[in-house]
Amino acid sequence: MRTEPKLTRLDRVFARLDREPERPAHLDVPKMSRHRIVLLAATLAFYGAIVWAVIITSWLVRLDWQVMFFRPYQQWSEIHWFVDYYVVLGQRGPTAVMVAAWLGWRSWRQHTLRPLLALGVSLLLLNITVGAAKYGMGRLGPHYATVIGSNEMWRGGDIFPSGHTANAVVTWGILAYMASTPRARRWLSAVSAVTSLGVGMATVYLGTHWLSDVLLGWVAGLLILLALPWFEPLIARSEARIFDLRDRLRARRSRTASAAVPVGAPHVVVTPLPADRDDVAAGSPRAPVYLAPGPHTARSERTPTSPTGSRRPPHAERHPRGSASSARPLTGG
Numbered sequence: 329m330r331t332e333p334k335l336t337r338l339d340r341v342f343a344r345l346d347r348e349p350e351r352p353a354h355l356d357v358p359k360m361s362r363h364r365i366v367l368l369a370a371t372l373a374f375y376g377a378i379v380w381a382v383i384i385t386s387w388l389v390r391l392d393w394q395v396m397f398f399r400p401y402q403q404w405s406e407i408h409w410f411v412d413y414y415v416v417l418g419q420r421g422p423t424a425v426m427v428a429a430w431l432g433w434r435s436w437r438q439h440t441l442r443p444l445l446a447l448g449v450s451l452l453l454l455n456i457t458v459g460a461a462k463y464g465m466g467r468l469g470p471h472y473a474t475v476i477g478s479n480e481m482w483r484g485g486d487i488f489p490s491g492h493t494a495n496a497v498v499t500w501g502i503l504a505y506m507a508s509t510p511r512a513r514r515w516l517s518a519v520s521a522v523t524s525l526g527v528g529m530a531t532v533y534l535g536t537h538w539l540s541d542v543l544l545g546w547v548a549g550l551l552i553l554l555a556l557p558w559f560e561p562l563i564a565r566s567e568a569r570i571f572d573l574r575d576r577l578r579a580r581r582s583r584t585a586s587a588a589v590p591v592g593a594p595h596v597v598v599t600p601l602p603a604d605r606d607d608v609a610a611g612s613p614r615a616p617v618y619l620a621p622g623p624h625t626a627r628s629e630r631t632p633t634s635p636t637g638s639r640r641p642p643h644a645e646r647h648p649r650g651s652a653s654s655a656r657p658l659t660g661g
Contacts, residue, residue, distance in 0.1 A: 360557040368554040375547045385479045392538040396470045400533040411530045418492030418527035423499040445563045462486040490537045490545030496524035497549025
């Protein structure tokens with residue numbers, strides 16, 4: 329009895345990678361539901377509350393100074409090397425390359441540009457919103473603070489909100505946003521939340537950001553993910569235009585290639601082998617038949633390829649079949 333070999337998990341992964349790319353029948357595109365709008369409004373209100381608490385130099389600013397004077401990088405110096413590497417998960421360049429590689433593979437597998445376009449739109453929104461807030465409020469970081477207990481606002485800085493934290497929320501959160509199943513979306517949401525939380529606390533540990541910078545960075549990144557469904561129609565139109573441009577370029581290239589073929593060049597016709605031929609060896613190719621250009625002529629008008637009559641050469645001793653042959657003389661030896 330023949331049994332099929334049992335595939336391991338790695339074998340199943342490679343078998344799935346070897347399949348031809350195919351576009352899913354249904355792409356789950358998040359929509360701007362009423363629940364999402366309420367959550368977006370609450371997050372925006374929390375954003376404004378953090379900014380107002382820093383402007384009026386409230387308890388949040390006092391907490392910032394207490395954490396700064398605690399100097400976590402000196403209290404737990406043994407983990408400094410790990411935090412230096414971990415904070416890279418919030419840098420724009422490395423994270424964008426890693427996430428773009430994964431989403432690019434998904435775009436190729438699904439025959440859609442939506443994953444890459446969604447990443448591009450989210451990063452563009454991140455640069456505009458967070459960049460404008462940074463330079464608009466101009467807050468100085470802990471290492472450059474001038475007056476103890478002040479909010480250090482409008483002094484030419486660029487650390488409020490935290491760009492590392494907001495970038496971690498957006499770049500890792502876009503994986504959960506693009507998940508194809510609810511279960512995968514829940515798991516990726518938890519992973520991105522833990523990653524962005526760790527990146528924010530790493531910047532506080534290193535002393536490059538106030539604690540309020542990190543809070544505002546989390547909220548700023550979440551606002552972009554919540555508002556992203558509003559840009560789905562723009563992403564769909566951009567994808568359609570890119571595919572239309574690709575089809576026009578392919579059609580133009582094919583017309584150019586067909587125009588480059590000479591008019592009088594012979595056409596090659598390859599006749600396939602019949603399936604029920606036993607006298608032809610299996611796998612042996614059939615020689616191509618060259619058809620000369622020109623009008624088709626009837627068989628009666630064509631020049632015969634062989635002379636009429638018998639194809640056997642004349643011979644003196646040959647007689648027609650059925651006639652008596654002359655007796656040969658017997659010779660003794």
